[in-house]
Amino acid sequence: MTTWHDVGAEADFEDGCPAAVEAGGKPVAIFRVEHELFALHDLCTHGAARLSDGFVEDGCVECPLHQGLFDLRTGAVRSAPLTEAVRSYPVRITDTGRVEVGV
Numbered sequence: 711m712t713t714w715h716d717v718g719a720e721a722d723f724e725d726g727c728p729a730a731v732e733a734g735g736k737p738v739a740i741f742r743v744e745h746e747l748f749a750l751h752d753l754c755t756h757g758a759a760r761l762s763d764g765f766v767e768d769g770c771v772e773c774p775l776h777q778g779l780f781d782l783r784t785g786a787v788r789s790a791p792l793t794e795a796v797r798s799y800p801v802r803i804t805d806t807g808r809v810e811v812g813v
């Protein structure tokens with residue numbers, strides 16, 4: 711069952727500036743691409759790197775450690791050296807402009 715967790719105001723998340731938050735005790739990286747928000751588990755599946763420290767381009771986040779690419783929308787692997795997808799979480803914006811992540 712999904713439980714929704716408030717992680718901040720919509721205005722807190724800027725295009726091209728990944729943010730590290732916590733939702734339900736889990737580290738989550740939030741990405742804004744234009745008007746859409748995406749949430750991925752904030753730990754690379756290849757090593758000890760935070761995806762919230764990564765670089766966003768073409769719908770992917772590039773891991774800061776070995777430059778593997780994950781799809782922002784699904785968490786799927788888009789390039790080596792990654793072999794395992796990262797968990798993605800649903801995101802919603804409430805009527806009052808709060809961002810919630812489902813964990």
Ligand code: FES
Pocket residue numbers: 754755756757758759773774775776777778791792
């Ligand atoms: Fe992320 Fe190696 S730790 S690609």
